[in-house]
Amino acid sequence: MKVSLFVTCLADQMYPEVAESVVRLLHRYGCEVDLPELQTCCGQPAFNSGYQDEARAVARNLIRAFEHSDYVVSPSGSCAGMVHHYYPDLFRDEPEWKAKAEALVAKTYEFSQFLVRVLGVKDVGASFPYKVTYHPSCHASRLLGVREEPLELLRNVRDVEFVDLPKKEDCCGFGGTFAVKMADMSEAMVCEKAAHVCETGAEVLVGGDMGCLMNIGGRLNKEGKPVRVLHLAQLLEEGVKLR
Structure with a gap:
């Protein structure tokens, strides 16, 4: 199974160890993971501040980055939520881009969501005595x-x-x-x-x-x-x- 990591700004810049843990766990279940270098921010900061045109420009870039991915997995429910909940509406007046946004929505998952719903993994065999x-x-x-x-x-x-x-x-x-x-x-x-x-x-x-x-x-x-x-x-x- 081929998976693209949607790393997010915070993981990339401040918590790379989180992204590394995600990749290593996905590897355990046979996933081939890549990191499209074109990806940047999901556009959420601009969108939440009312800058829809700027958010739309950033969203286009993210859509392009994952256009050829089979699955997109993110360690952030917030960023994955931005894609799922707001991307189609951002492009409601642009049919071609709306279709591309909906295609990204269909293959984008938060980390635990992907493990449980797609891979069917509920027990990774971990022990944590705390x-x-x-x-x-x-x-x-x-x-x-x-x-x-x-x-x-x-x-x-x-x-x-x-x-x-x-x-x-x-x-x-x-x-x-x-x-x-x-x-x-x-x-x-x-x-x-x-x-x-x-x-x-x-x-x-x-x-x-x-x-x-x-x-x-x-x-x-x-x-x-x-x-x-x-x-x-x-x-x-x-x-x-x-x-």
């Missing part, structure tokens, strides 16, 4: 409908002590440009989220979006809280090594 809580990102759960897939993968990890996160449905306050434009509100939200993480007593916070994890992890670090922050792919890959 107390873990999970933050479901807004875009993955609400735009993509990715809710059970990460939990199915976590439930099948041996030796893990899983603790439910209080008020887990609440946003962490990142929201891309929201965190810049509404800094005070964003800070209040992430402080509340960090407090709930600490309330669980978890040693590890896991999630599927680096934007959320960067935001919550930054707050926990600022408060001196000894909570390790990992992307789901990192936890699964580390757990495989521990077996």
